[in-house]
Amino acid sequence: MSRFKVEVRVTPRPGLLDPQGKAVQHALDSLGYEGVDSVRVGKLLVLELEADDAAAARARTEEMCRKLLANPVTEDFLIEVSELAPVEAE
Amino acid sequence: MSRFKVEVRVTPRPGLLDPQGKAVQHALDSLGYEGVDSVRVGKLLVLELEADDAAAARARTEEMCRKLLANPVTEDFLIEVSELAPVEAE
């Protein structure tokens, strides 16, 4: 068993309107930041969990995403796992 | 000039109450996912912009974060830059 830090990036599906992104881009524009072609705003979830190994941590998170963390109709997700420490080390 | 994809992760500052994280953790709990020790919910901003190089892209994004994208009282931010393509290639 180890502890893992899992980052889940949840982003609006391509093609869907992203009003938040639009508003931010507009604001950056009017603040004079040129050359920003696109802004999408999503969610970042940072979890800490215990699992046997990185693959298990990822698999479990994937399931959580499908069930809860991301809305399959409007959002995509991406998972990144990094090991924190073996559980004994705690 | 190149185009860069810049990911900005905006997270609630440590110590700050994160009701959304709490709610997600709670929901995971009630779904029977054990061993999830901590959940923090933040924002993910994905920008596409043009800049001379990665360092310039980062510097510019840092400024945007300080000015607009994150609230220094409540949020931290982390920037990740990756090159998409030289602008000529477009």
Add this chain to the structure above:
Amino acid sequence: MRIAVITFPGSNCDHDCYRALKLLDGVEPEFRWHRDTDLGGVDAVLLPGGFSYGDYLRAGAIARFSPIMEAVKAFALDGGPVVGICNGFQVLCESGLLPGALLRNESLRFQSYPVHIRVETTATPFTSHYRKGQVLRIPIAHGEGNYHAPPEVLAELEGDDRIVFRYCTPDAGLAPEANPNGSAHHIAGIVNEARNVLGMMPHPERAVEELLGSTDGLGLFQSLVNHLSAGATP
């Protein structure tokens, strides 16, 4: 006397504020557009509620960069009275005119109903008409009203008598059930150090007529008018 009501794209309480101010003798409310750069010599400024720029990034975050906000800042630093209600409070925090930030309600839900708030200090241009400890019944309507500030800032607010309103029970008690959003120290409204900038989440402009259920908000506007007319007669 002339009071500016600022309209940002997405403001939706600007007309309500205008209407409330109109009820007071001698007050001439005037709208100012977010792109204006000049307040035009008004005596006070009101930042109304709503969802400036949709509140899409953070409530008030984008509005603070509106051209008019430069003028509002200068006006405030010069001692002019400024009131931010709901989204206006959020804009004031984002622009640094007030300390702290307003986070998502602890319930994660938008909450809209009449709450009770206790007047904590009458030593401001906005509350002289009330009694200290007086309980007002005023509607809230917000999703991000959970006031947050670092401990040292909260201590300063407490120590300097800068907490103007706290959420309370009908009989003036402080209780978690009476706090609609999880706000630190039950804070519903604060002033800046110079005491001329007020930010509050509840909507006093929605409590100025018996027909609509309460007139408890009138005192705030009356206090402001008294303050201004006292200053106007040297």
Add this chain to the structure above:
Amino acid sequence: MTNARTPGTGTPERESSAQRPEPRPGDPEITPELVADHGISQEEYERILRIMGREPTFTELGVFSAMWSEHCGYKNSKRLLRLLPTEAPWVIQGPGENAGVIDVGEGLALAFKIESHNHPSAVEPYQGAATGVGGILRDIFTMGARPIAVLDSLRFGDLASGRNRYLFSGVVKGIGDYGNCVGIPNIGGEVQFDQAYDGNPLVNAMALGLMKREELIKGEASGVGNTLMAVGARTGRDGIHGATFASEELSEDADESSRPQVQVGDPFTEKLLLEASLELIRSGHIVGIQDMGAAGLTSSASEMAGRAGSGVLLDTARVPVREEGMTPYEILLSESQERMLVVALKGEEDEVRRILEKWELEAEPVGEVTDDGYFRIEEDGRLVANIPALPLTEGCPTYEREGSEAEEVRRLREMDLSSVLEPEGDLSDYFLELLASPNVGSRRWIHDQFDTTVRTSTVIRPGGDAGVIRLGNTGRGVAATTDCNGRFCYLDPREGARAAVAEAARNLVCTGALPTAVTNNLNFGNPLKPHIYHQMREAVLGMAEACRLFETPVTGGNVSLYNETDGRAIFPTPVIGMVGILDDVERAVGSTFQQDGDVIILLGENREEIGASEFLYHFHDRIVAGLPPVVDLVAERRLQHGVLALAESGLLRSAHDCSEGGLATALAQSAVGGDGAPRGIRVKLHERFAPIALFFGETTGRVVISVRPEDESEVLGMCRNHGVPARVLGTVGTVGGPFRIDAPRGVINVPVEQAHHQYYDALPRYMDRDEKPEDPRSQIDG
């Protein structure tokens, strides 16, 4: 047997064949499969061939498919809708426009309409509900009216299921976030939970708007040479074929297959669009405006041409888009939100643009009004579609079908329920449990998430019988409500629809408002099934009869069919949205008891009815059976006049209608409702029949009022004069006192705090705690 009706004569075949679009590279070939995929029947396709005088292009096929969908073409409901009364001296605009409009005095006009977003909400509750509110608001402000209130009529399956809780919380949040951001107060609505709506929630949103009479503008493309401008948000690929989708049954894998049809709402842009549109309308630079709603640019442009009897020429390459490479087909059918089509006076396009720019929005010329009666589309100057406008908008075949009642329904209606009525004696436990039923308990959990007081004109917030808004500074007010009991309608659609109209009117008069006009939302299953068509026809007949008698004409509405999941239809749910006028808004009456010692009076009569009740559903295995309560429209009419007279004379301290949960529940709601502290009551009933029916039966035509003791005899006298049965039941007690109802064969006796707690805990017990672990998404932010 279907029997299609041929539309207006003279299909202009010659001209259309003269201007035949070249096939567009990349477009698929027209095959029978492709036609079928567009939801177009063989018979309909033949009609298209006749109208066109040739085979349609792919783009044209898409256009027909959208315009002849049930959603836009009303092919299965149009003939029934003709049965509804639509006229009265105060009706300024009846059905056919974006919204109905009535005269409300003082030179003011009220626009109002209801609209469904059932299918989108089933797939994505948050966005589905949000965009539903967005659409109905646009319908209002495109008439020139400023939206002043919204209401929402909702149906969900049983809250015991996590999926239903997810849908419910998502829909409520979506409605709230959208309306709150635009700044329109929510003043009421309704929600019913029943397993009949499992997997197929109903989300009907209603909006009201106010304007000066002369500010009324229509959705007409008139004035040859005038410029069509696309205004507001850019066009993306979202919601392509939403109108066709809304006319299909949902299947198990709806989530997967419907993905591309999800539309995302942007209430901030809506708010800007609202301000810009009203400014535009008042500027005089435009002659017509319409929301690009269902079927997007296609329906707005063709309907505007159809109404004006003109034609339009559009170039899709000029439409501002969000994504690259969009085809004319996609641009024409996209249902991207927060867009308008505007007809600007020739030469005044720049003024239009300037107004939009002030609100940080775009306005682009995309075409012009023509006089040839054609809906003509070009892509960068090359013709891609050329369709006669009138046959396109009006020529959709309409069907009248055979209907027959389902055998099952007859059986349920005739079911023997006598054993249900057996319990006697102390019925307090039944009472307390019923108060906490999701169908009876307080809706505060819902409307606390809605801004109800923005615009500082809300006189009665949600929680009473109807919402009341003051009308500017006129001293007048408007009340609004939505009502329908799907169970009544299931067991007897005609009676159920009559009951819905009666309940709506009763809710209005309880606040002191005179019922004035109706908008309606017909939510039904698949009309091709005889028992569904039967439900539709019966419901419309019942609605028509009641509306005629009450002098509340129908000025508009919406039809949502194919509300079925895996072949099972929802209850027939003809939702009534009704508005009423208060001459003196200061006289508005609330529904809560005010003062101890006040006299409680029942208007109307108790009957031994228990059919179709919440009691039955809740305590007897979710059964929906028995005869729904009888509706006596003439007695209802007298009751309405009586209550109104009492309200106008200022004699009412409170008035509350009896509905779900019956008389005991109505008394409890008046005792514990409102923002004040709960008051006990002491009530004696004399009926000797089964106390279960007496306390919990849902007999219609009853109103509980309270009056000052000194007014009692005057009130009873007025009731006599109006022919309204009235009887003193008892008195209002003190804050925190006992809540007690005595009857010959039963009693309810509880501390009022307990009733209070049960009533307000009804929804939180499901939504705020995790007693039900399979309920994940409803608990976190969507």
